Amino acid sequence: MSGTDAEALARRVMFLVHRDLPREGPGNRESTARALAMVPEIPAAAEVLDIGCGPGRQTLDLAALLPRARVLGVDAHAGFVEDGVRRAARAGVSDRVRFAVGDMRALDVEPGTFDLLWCEGAAYIMGVEAALAAWRPLLKVGGCLAFTDAVWLTDSAPQTLRTWWQSEYPGMRTLESGPVRVTDAGYALCGQFVLPEAAWWDDYYKPMESRLASLRVEMESEPAALAALAEHQREIDYYRRWSDHYGYQFVVARRIV
Numbered sequence: 001m002s003g004t005d006a007e008a009l010a011r012r013v014m015f016l017v018h019r020d021l022p023r024e025g026p027g028n029r030e031s032t033a034r035a036l037a038m039v040p041e042i043p044a045a046a047e048v049l050d051i052g053c054g055p056g057r058q059t060l061d062l063a064a065l066l067p068r069a070r071v072l073g074v075d076a077h078a079g080f081v082e083d084g085v086r087r088a089a090r091a092g093v094s095d096r097v098r099f100a101v102g103d104m105r106a107l108d109v110e111p112g113t114f115d116l117l118w119c120e121g122a123a124y125i126m127g128v129e130a131a132l133a134a135w136r137p138l139l140k141v142g143g144c145l146a147f148t149d150a151v152w153l154t155d156s157a158p159q160t161l162r163t164w165w166q167s168e169y170p171g172m173r174t175l176e177s178g179p180v181r182v183t184d185a186g187y188a189l190c191g192q193f194v195l196p197e198a199a200w201w202d203d204y205y206k207p208m209e210s211r212l213a214s215l216r217v218e219m220e221s222e223p224a225a226l227a228a229l230a231e232h233q234r235e236i237d238y239y240r241r242w243s244d245h246y247g248y249q250f251v252v253a254r255r256i257v
């Protein structure tokens, strides 16, 4: 198989594995609510921007938790934006929850307009430090940013796991780095916590694992596809085995300058 064919296959498998999952990364409504409760003050009719919103699970959770807020979810993938629009219509909140295709590196929004920026599991794509710097001007002074990022919880992870994360997220930092990153970037830390394991399983790895099981049956005559599916399964197996060593940190910070 040529390099181009292998890439096309990996993309096809990725699409089949991730299509219509409840969410596209670790997280749950309890954690979104817990992070929101760390925001010191937020106007009732807040303007909220959810960056890298995926299919919009936390976008809609934010809308439910802030019943008078206007929420805009932005994602680079048009299919997720369409999912978000459908889900907002089903929840009856399309009048105040919108979705748009956009690039987190060049967001087409007015500076100084948001009371709250949200980003679950996506800031790593442009790099957390770059995201903190690029997004701060979008907030009103005193507005808050909440984001999650994968972090090491111990310094004793086995080499196999370290090597895997080195290829997935070479810039992965430790738990202590969250507060330092935000203060270095002109924010004050409001709070932080590590997502519970349920936030990895309930809406993310469990649905993905049952999808993988059915795709293995559908693709049993395609060895290359099975190998690509095994890579997705490996990610889940590593978490099952080594979740003590890494997790997702939620960080909430306030723009002070």
Ligand SMILES: C[S@@+](CC[C@H](N)C(=O)[O-])C[C@H]1O[C@@H](n2cnc3c(N)ncnc32)[C@H](O)[C@@H]1O
Binding pocket: 022, 023, 024, 025, 026, 027, 051, 052, 053, 054, 055, 056, 057, 058, 074, 075, 076, 077, 080, 102, 103, 104, 105, 119, 120, 121, 122, 125
């Ligand atoms: C790990 S997923 C998290 C999605 C969602 N926040 C969730 O937790 O379900 C990362 C998301 O970032 C989006 N993404 C990737 N590159 C992007 C970019 N340059 N600008 C905006 N979104 C991007 C992906 O399409 C994907 O939906």
